Amino acid sequence: MRLLWSLGLIRGLVWGIVGTAIGIGFTMLVRMALGKPAWETAPVTFVAAVFGTLAFLAGVGAFADWWRWASGEEAGDPPHHHEGPEWVRYFNFDTDHKIIGVQYTITSLVLMFAAGIMALIMRLELAQSGLQFVTPEQFNSAMGLHGIVMIGSILLGVAGMANYLLPLMLGAPDMAFPRLNALSFWVAPPAAILLFLSLAFGGFDTGWTGYPPLGAVGATGKQFFYLGVFFLGFSSILGAINFITTTLKMRAPGMSMFRMPIFVWGVFAAAWIQLTGTQFIGTSFLMVVLERLLGMGFFDPEKGGDPVLFQHIFWFYSHPAVYIFVLPGLGVISELLPVFVRKPLFGYKWVALSSMGIATVGFLVWAHHMFTVGLPNEANTFFMFTTMLVAVPTGVKFFSWVATMWGGKIEFRTPMLFLLGAFVTFLLGGLTGPFLAVVPVDQYLHDTYFVVGHFHNTMFGGFVFPFLAAIYYWFPKVTGRMYSERLGKVHFWLMLVGFVAQTGSMFQTGLFGMRRRIADYDPSLGFDTIHLIGSIGGYLVFFSMLIFAYNMIRSLVAGEKAPANPWNSRSLEWLLPSPVKGVSWPTPPVVVGHPYDYGVPNATFVRLAPAGGSDRSSQTTTPAHETKEANR
Amino acid sequence: MKRHSVLIPTVLTFLLGIPLAVLLWKAPLLPPNAVREGDLVDFLFRLIAAIAGFVFALIVSFVGYSLIAFRRRPGDTSDGPPMHGNVPLEVTWTVVPLLVIFGVGFLGTWVLFEIDRPKPNEMTVRVTGFQFAWLFEYPAYGIRTNELVLPVEQPIKFEVTATDVIHSFWVPEFRMKIDTIPGRINVKRYTPTRIGEYTLRCAELCGAGHYAMLARVRVVSGSEFLQWVAQQSGAQAPEETLSPLAARGKELSDQLGCLACHTTDGSPSVGPTWKGLFGKEEPLADGTTVLVDEAYLRTSILRPGEQIVAGYQNIMPAYEGRLSDEDLEAIIEYIKTLK
Amino acid sequence: MSTHVSHATYDRLAINRLGLWLFIFSDALIFAILLITRFALFGTSRPEELNQALGLGLTVILLVSSLTAYRAEAAIATGDRSGLLRNLLLTIIFGTLFLVGVVGWEWREAPHLGIVPQEGYGIAFFSMTGLHAFHVLTGVLLLLIVFFNARRGAYGPDNYWGVEAAVKYWHFVDVVWVFFYPALYLVR
Ligand code: HEA
Ligand code: HEA
Ligand code: CUA
Numbered sequence A: 001m002r003l004l005w006s007l008g009l010i011r012g013l014v015w016g017i018v019g020t021a022i023g024i025g026f027t028m029l030v031r032m033a034l035g036k037p038a039w040e041t042a043p044v045t046f047v048a049a050v051f052g053t054l055a056f057l058a059g060v061g062a063f064a065d066w067w068r069w070a071s072g073e074e075a076g077d078p079p080h081h082h083e084g085p086e087w088v089r090y091f092n093f094d095t096d097h098k099i100i101g102v103q104y105t106i107t108s109l110v111l112m113f114a115a116g117i118m119a120l121i122m123r124l125e126l127a128q129s130g131l132q133f134v135t136p137e138q139f140n141s142a143m144g145l146h147g148i149v150m151i152g153s154i155l156l157g158v159a160g161m162a163n164y165l166l167p168l169m170l171g172a173p174d175m176a177f178p179r180l181n182a183l184s185f186w187v188a189p190p191a192a193i194l195l196f197l198s199l200a201f202g203g204f205d206t207g208w209t210g211y212p213p214l215g216a217v218g219a220t221g222k223q224f225f226y227l228g229v230f231f232l233g234f235s236s237i238l239g240a241i242n243f244i245t246t247t248l249k250m251r252a253p254g255m256s257m258f259r260m261p262i263f264v265w266g267v268f269a270a271a272w273i274q275l276t277g278t279q280f281i282g283t284s285f286l287m288v289v290l291e292r293l294l295g296m297g298f299f300d301p302e303k304g305g306d307p308v309l310f311q312h313i314f315w316f317y318s319h320p321a322v323y324i325f326v327l328p329g330l331g332v333i334s335e336l337l338p339v340f341v342r343k344p345l346f347g348y349k350w351v352a353l354s355s356m357g358i359a360t361v362g363f364l365v366w367a368h369h370m371f372t373v374g375l376p377n378e379a380n381t382f383f384m385f386t387t388m389l390v391a392v393p394t395g396v397k398f399f400s401w402v403a404t405m406w407g408g409k410i411e412f413r414t415p416m417l418f419l420l421g422a423f424v425t426f427l428l429g430g431l432t433g434p435f436l437a438v439v440p441v442d443q444y445l446h447d448t449y450f451v452v453g454h455f456h457n458t459m460f461g462g463f464v465f466p467f468l469a470a471i472y473y474w475f476p477k478v479t480g481r482m483y484s485e486r487l488g489k490v491h492f493w494l495m496l497v498g499f500v501a502q503t504g505s506m507f508q509t510g511l512f513g514m515r516r517r518i519a520d521y522d523p524s525l526g527f528d529t530i531h532l533i534g535s536i537g538g539y540l541v542f543f544s545m546l547i548f549a550y551n552m553i554r555s556l557v558a559g560e561k562a563p564a565n566p567w568n569s570r571s572l573e574w575l576l577p578s579p580v581k582g583v584s585w586p587t588p589p590v591v592v593g594h595p596y597d598y599g600v601p602n603a604t605f606v607r608l609a610p611a612g613g614s615d616r617s618s619q620t621t622t623p624a625h626e627t628k629e630a631n632r
Numbered sequence B: 001m002k003r004h005s006v007l008i009p010t011v012l013t014f015l016l017g018i019p020l021a022v023l024l025w026k027a028p029l030l031p032p033n034a035v036r037e038g039d040l041v042d043f044l045f046r047l048i049a050a051i052a053g054f055v056f057a058l059i060v061s062f063v064g065y066s067l068i069a070f071r072r073r074p075g076d077t078s079d080g081p082p083m084h085g086n087v088p089l090e091v092t093w094t095v096v097p098l099l100v101i102f103g104v105g106f107l108g109t110w111v112l113f114e115i116d117r118p119k120p121n122e123m124t125v126r127v128t129g130f131q132f133a134w135l136f137e138y139p140a141y142g143i144r145t146n147e148l149v150l151p152v153e154q155p156i157k158f159e160v161t162a163t164d165v166i167h168s169f170w171v172p173e174f175r176m177k178i179d180t181i182p183g184r185i186n187v188k189r190y191t192p193t194r195i196g197e198y199t200l201r202c203a204e205l206c207g208a209g210h211y212a213m214l215a216r217v218r219v220v221s222g223s224e225f226l227q228w229v230a231q232q233s234g235a236q237a238p239e240e241t242l243s244p245l246a247a248r249g250k251e252l253s254d255q256l257g258c259l260a261c262h263t264t265d266g267s268p269s270v271g272p273t274w275k276g277l278f279g280k281e282e283p284l285a286d287g288t289t290v291l292v293d294e295a296y297l298r299t300s301i302l303r304p305g306e307q308i309v310a311g312y313q314n315i316m317p318a319y320e321g322r323l324s325d326e327d328l329e330a331i332i333e334y335i336k337t338l339k
Numbered sequence C: 001m002s003t004h005v006s007h008a009t010y011d012r013l014a015i016n017r018l019g020l021w022l023f024i025f026s027d028a029l030i031f032a033i034l035l036i037t038r039f040a041l042f043g044t045s046r047p048e049e050l051n052q053a054l055g056l057g058l059t060v061i062l063l064v065s066s067l068t069a070y071r072a073e074a075a076i077a078t079g080d081r082s083g084l085l086r087n088l089l090l091t092i093i094f095g096t097l098f099l100v101g102v103v104g105w106e107w108r109e110a111p112h113l114g115i116v117p118q119e120g121y122g123i124a125f126f127s128m129t130g131l132h133a134f135h136v137l138t139g140v141l142l143l144l145i146v147f148f149n150a151r152r153g154a155y156g157p158d159n160y161w162g163v164e165a166a167v168k169y170w171h172f173v174d175v176v177w178v179f180f181y182p183a184l185y186l187v188r
């Protein structure tokens, strides 16, 4: 009991429930005082959800230090010591970026699992024409939840990788704002709970895009969906503040922007999108909630509003958001490729800047999701050109990867296989982008399974495969143990085959006119076989992920001890013991060279400062003038 | 280090890329096209498919070759040659895709403006989408129907809108789709070229019944079209004498779009027919039967989800709060007359 | 089990400042969205009935409060504790006045003038003033915390980040109003 109560998660849940109850009571009292009927689902649940979330955070202990500061005490630097068993930290409000990184990653996988179940329900229904297992309403809820929870899972996965790696790679003791960092993680669990609560209130049948007027009427479940996304967005914004500040201000001495590991560039570019864009989806959803609760007709034409305005605001985030998903993922590809190819990253600067290029151009393309809403053709043309422009910086990445491989010594370990999987799937996803970018063609393909195929390929290639590569690659760093290489390879091949079957069927049916977001399709279209293949593929992917889960859990307990630097990598994080104990870099290392100088004789990346007291520095010392140069 | 020449992967690229491009250009990847504007769309589609196929082959050839030629030999623990970059190369693979993109972009722009260009002697058809059915109006003939009939080779201007939420007007064989948005009228033009039967499919998620929001589309010869028009105009003239209340009900069920899903002549549609409905024993989806009386009609209209007729989906919108009592009376009165 | 690290190697103040600016930048976008919404829905039209005198008065109050906030920061920078307290208190009073003016007066009056939150111009009017009032409220709360901490003697000429942060936030809230006021009351 004592132990349970010492877990922040449990305290948070209990407080959350109490807070929800207080919220309900409070709203009902206020409503009675105002002479209205005490119960009306929408407003009562709205207040209760907000109260519950805040209470959850308070119960976890997220506000403790701020409360101390507000009441005039010095809170000081966040503590780096703790009592009790180590695992308890993972369930508590902890400011260590490594803990937070793992918390994010595990939460991400759990959400991915839940969203995967939703996908399996859909695929079961779609395996044959006719309605067999679920009603159309249930299908729509499963579909929307699958989409939004997967997207949430991606955001958390990105934050997980970034949190764990940024300070280690930059030579910093921790993130710039450790408390804020922990807070932004702990906002995510209640947000996820809200999303799933929507099922208890009639579900939501709008898909993850939540377009009004459909979103503005009907079941209260939609309100939970909007609120859940709003909180997720809030968490994402706070995270971005940390990533940007840490990157700009906490780099080790000598590490100029162009000596940063390339993964950091990916996160940095993505963080700018998170910081600016996320407000747009958050606000657009809040506006719909206001329309539902108070009747403010932002998007209701009869009240002077405009449904298309919502789409502009929504996509102004949600397009760039897809680059939040991929930029860190592509960063992982660029980061790991040199290690497994044993060659420097080809065109480092171009690759780094292409991330910024993608992030920038990404803000100018949002209306390509709206080619059928009847915008003036002049506008459509503009968005067609800007959209296709993104292919240029993305192409730079691709060609640079190809050139990186050229002439190398490629080693096929599990992470490398996942990089190759990412490569092919992202290429397929990317190349289907220009089809959608060209207005007349998109007016045919819009809202068909072709689009579904496009984005599963980009998201698997740009996030899922690299994420898995990253987990395999840094598993020894995080746990000090090796995973099973054999199971890893089985996982990869099963997943690849399943995935190709799944998205192959999406492309094929989409081209032939299969609409998105339908529970049942016309048997006369003759899609039954192809859909069945797609369903089998989807189940294979899920099954392969179970193997992955087994591999991770088994290796965590019984894997062999990992060598200090199993990949022979030149990166900073491998200079530290695995797992990293305590403060990541109590004294920053001194950076004197470039991170990817594989094969360069006598190249040095860092010198450990004397206090670090370790010999695991790179091979040679460097003349003093070089250090100075780097400091400029 | 042995110098590898790019010859092999380059040859591979063409060996793989050209057949792939040709295949993608030729393959019947889309359903047959039935409108003039669609030819241009199909052309663009094939062009992009061919280019994408070639680019795919290019990258896959080089990667595939590298994976074989540059794999690590057992026992070799050395690093590869330190190549850091090559500016001319970087510039090339920035500029060439840029040129391709501008080429495709210009063609796309031209096609876009071409397909949306107004044509002489267009016929206007007004389309209204609502949960979960379609209504078509032919202002020139004063006809309202739930089946879209179009004369072949006649340029049509569709003016589309919606009454409740956003829907999207899409006939796959007509290629382009256009959203129907409450409070807006969108315009799209098609010239049907192929006689046949097609299905209009709502392409924007609009609620539980979205998947079933279909309508029949027929492209017919000019003379057949005129015949159909004559028949429709006849059908809509008041042939029998209805009480004022029932007449009002008839008018309402047309305006409210009931007749988009229900027929009055006994033929089945999205919903059960109204002919002979009143007084009959209706089998329900839960296995029971119910006598159709006024009370049942009332609940079926206000809250259709409560009792679902056997063999039908629960997609009829609830009219609770949308119908006044008098209007409801009138509609019920009208249904009663349909013996 | 781990060493304590001092983050002394890093310029904490610069880090905090950057973080605050990033936050403000992000927050500003919400205001931008509502501003865009207002012009997208209603163009440059605006109802005649708005209480112009009240709007102008409130704007003046808010601008003056920015001045006092500035003086509070300047005071502590030179170690003038009583100046800090006096100016903080003035800022809080002005801020509260503004809130009362918007929420207590203006919001009560507007529906009688035909500006309701549910439709037409009222959508923009109430959402924009509401969002801004919410920020003023948080600003006042922050200033209150700083005020009480200052009374306990928490700040000195070389450590007044708390004051600086609250004041910067306050300026931000004021600057936003400088955009909102003409958009709501003046454009034509
Ligand atoms: C990770 C996510 C991700 C990524 C990276 C992308 C990348 C791209 N997307 Fe995608 N997209 C989505 C996720 C993503 N998308 C999602 C989720 C949706 C649906 C949302 C919804 O409605 O639910 C969507 C929908 C979507 C649409 C709207 C479709 C519709 O609803 O009608 C469009 C239209 O233009 C589009 C285009 C593109 C383009 C041009 C790219 C480009 O960035 C791709 C660039 C890459 C390449 C082109 C390949 C590599 C380049 C080369 C090898 C160089 C040479 C190439 C050429 C010269 C062509 N996407
Ligand atoms: C990352 C994003 C992501 C991922 C991975 C997936 C994965 C899958 N998706 Fe999904 N999908 C979306 C994002 C994603 N999807 C989005 C955004 C939409 C749009 C929704 C909308 O239109 O609103 C969509 C829509 C969508 C549709 C269209 C629905 C419709 O329009 O009607 C379909 C249909 O087949 C589908 C199928 C699948 C299948 C079978 C998988 C399978 O690959 C799933 C396999 C399962 C997993 C990958 C999870 C397994 C994980 C574990 C077992 C965890 C291991 C755990 C530990 C170690 C703890 N998806
Ligand atoms: Cu109407 Cu979908």
Ligand SMILES: [Cu+2]
Pocket: A318, A319, A320, A322, A366, A368, A369
């Ligand atoms: Cu997009």
